[in-house]
Amino acid sequence: MKKKVVVIVGQTSTGKSALAIRVAKKFGGEIIIADSRQIYKGLDLGSGKTTKDEMKGVPHHLQDIADPMRHFSVFEYTKLAEEKIEEVLDRNKLPIIVGGTGFYVDALTRGTVLPRVPPNSQLRKKLKKKSAAELFAELKRIDPARAATIDAKNKVRLVRAIEIAGALGWVPKLRMGIPKFKFVKIGLTFPDRMLKKRIRARLRQRLRKGMAVELRRLHEEGVPWKRFEELGFDQRFIALYLQGKLTEKEIFPKLLQKNWQYAKRQFAWFKRDEEIKWFAPPQFPKIMDYLHEALS
RNA sequence: GCGUCGGUGGCAGAGUGGUCAAUUGCAAUUGGCUGUAAACCAAUCGCCUUCGGGCUACGGGGGUUCGAAUCCCUCCCGGCGCA
Numbered sequence: 001m002k003k004k005v006v007v008i009v010g011q012t013s014t015g016k017s018a019l020a021i022r023v024a025k026k027f028g029g030e031i032i033i034a035d036s037r038q039i040y041k042g043l044d045l046g047s048g049k050t051t052k053d054e055m056k057g058v059p060h061h062l063q064d065i066a067d068p069m070r071h072f073s074v075f076e077y078t079k080l081a082e083e084k085i086e087e088v089l090d091r092n093k094l095p096i097i098v099g100g101t102g103f104y105v106d107a108l109t110r111g112t113v114l115p116r117v118p119p120n121s122q123l124r125k126k127l128k129k130k131s132a133a134e135l136f137a138e139l140k141r142i143d144p145a146r147a148a149t150i151d152a153k154n155k156v157r158l159v160r161a162i163e164i165a166g167a168l169g170w171v172p173k174l175r176m177g178i179p180k181f182k183f184v185k186i187g188l189t190f191p192d193r194m195l196k197k198r199i200r201a202r203l204r205q206r207l208r209k210g211m212a213v214e215l216r217r218l219h220e221e222g223v224p225w226k227r228f229e230e231l232g233f234d235q236r237f238i239a240l241y242l243q244g245k246l247t248e249k250e251i252f253p254k255l256l257q258k259n260w261q262y263a264k265r266q267f268a269w270f271k272r273d274e275e276i277k278w279f280a281p282p283q284f285p286k287i288m289d290y291l292h293e294a295l296s
Numbered sequence: 297g298c299g300u301c302g303g304u305g306g307c308a309g310a311g312u313g314g315u316c317a318a319u320u321g322c323a324a325u326u327g328g329c330u331g332u333a334a335a336c337c338a339a340u341c342g343c344c345u346u347c348g349g350g351c352u353a354c355g356g357g358g359g360u361u362c363g364a365a366u367c368c369c370u371c372c373c374g375g376c377g378c379a
Contacts, residue, residue: 012334036333047334075331103333114331124332132337151328154337161330174330232334257323262334268327 002182003089004295007097009034009105009270010188011263013198015282017050019188020098022284023291024058030088031055032081033062034099034108037232039077040068042218045211046235048202061088068223068231075114078107085181094295097183102269109185109275111177117167127159138162146171184294186287187276189267194281199259207252212238233258 006023010016020031033039037047041064044051049063061084066072081097081104088095099105107114127135135158140147143165151157164171190198215238219225228239237254240246246254270276279287 036335071332073331074333077331101333103329103331103335107331112330117331119331146330150330151337154329156332156336157329160332164330171330230332230335234334236334258334261323264325265334269329269333 002180005085005095005097005181005183006291006295007034007105007109007183007185008099008188009102009185009276010100010282011195011266012048012100012259013195013202013263014188014190016098016100016188017048017054019282019284019287020096021050021054021056021058023288024094024096025056026288027094027291027295028092029094029096030059030061030091031096031098032084032088033060034077034081034097034101034104036072036077036101036104038063038099039066039072040064040231041066042068042214042221043231043235045206045209045214046232046238048206068218069227071119071230073119074104074107075116077104078112078114081108082180095181100266102266106273109179109183111179112174113172113177114174115164115168115172117164120163120167123163123166124159127162128155132158135159135162139165142166143170145173183275184291185273185276186290187270187278188282189278189280190282191280195263196260199263200256203252203255203259206234207255212242215239216242233262 006027006029008016008020008023020029023029024031035047037043038049039062040047043049050060062077062080065080085095085097097105097108106112130138132153132155135155136147136150136152139150139158139161142162146161146165150161161171189195211234215228215235219228219239219242225239225243228235234255237246237251237258241248241251277290279290
């Protein structure tokens with residue numbers, strides 16, 4: 001029988017981390033982060049990381065594992081996460097995957113087999129200059145099968161497809177492998193009104209705690225402003241503020257808007273996964289009952 | 297008060313007699329997603345519709361014209377200059 005792994009997903013500000021810690025306490029678990037920003041060192045308030053204090057002694061894995069200057073990828077993530085799951089299971093503990101990055105969660109829990117082709121920055125730079133139509137034509141030439149299903153207007157995807165095709169000769173069909181574990185997925189969400197309120201409160205708190213100070217320090221340590229644009233919407237707009245391109249008055253509404261847009265995109269992603277058992281609003285006792293049942 | 301520039305869809309901002317329900321960007325809504333995923337892409341975005349079309353709209357009112365967001369008059373509002 002496959003070992004069970006709990007997965008907690010949901011939008012930003014729904015209380016995933018806090019829930020995970022309580023679940024870990026109750027079932028003897030360890031937490032494995034599934035968040036494309038929290039993997040970066042130094043991006044604490046910026047990515048809404050759980051603090052050492054809040055962790056209450058529960059081990060958290062895959063947090064702070066990458067330098068903010070380098071690009072992390074899903075491929076690396078799935079590899080590391082699987083290793084961690086095994087490790088935790090070996091310790092006879094319950095692995096709890098927690099995060100809001102749907103792509104990471106899916107890649108991990110659906111056993112997606114991703115082609116092993118690392119990014120080729122030189123090639124990307126070259127391809128970036130071409131138009132979507134040109135890129136599409138090029139892909140069609142090297143791999144008509146992939147061209148048939150790809151979004152012909154999405155340059156990012158086209159570049160990656162060409163990159164893979166260039167290395168392997170073609171783009172392997174995405175295979176949904178058989179997951180190695182039995183994932184028990186739960187999703188946290190709130191009605192729009194409530195979620196907006198929570199996002200606002202959380203954002204306020206993060207700003208008050210010094211999200212901008214944190215980013216200024218990161219910049220002083222050598223992270224160029226340009227890189228902030230890639231590190232996420234909060235960091236992008238705060239960087240603009242730190243450079244004087246956005247006033248203090250403009251920043252909050254802008255961040256609020258971006259966070260809300262993000263929350264919606266997150267839900268759009270997660271709701272397609274029929275394995276997720278949703279809790280809206282998330283009520284601790286109900287979730288615990290559900291987990292007791294699912295894990296026994 | 298005189299002069300001058302301007303008032304366009306949620307916002308910014310094009311258009312300056314017909315092809316304009318009105319370019320574009322943002323926002324909003326929905327959908328997608330094969331190693332950047334907090335990224336990236338797409339559709340919709342005045343009202344009604346039997347999807348043919350119909351109706352109301354570019355500050356208010358009036359006029360010119362076959363036809364006006366676009367020209368003229370007048371009123372209201374804002375910026376700037378002079379008093």
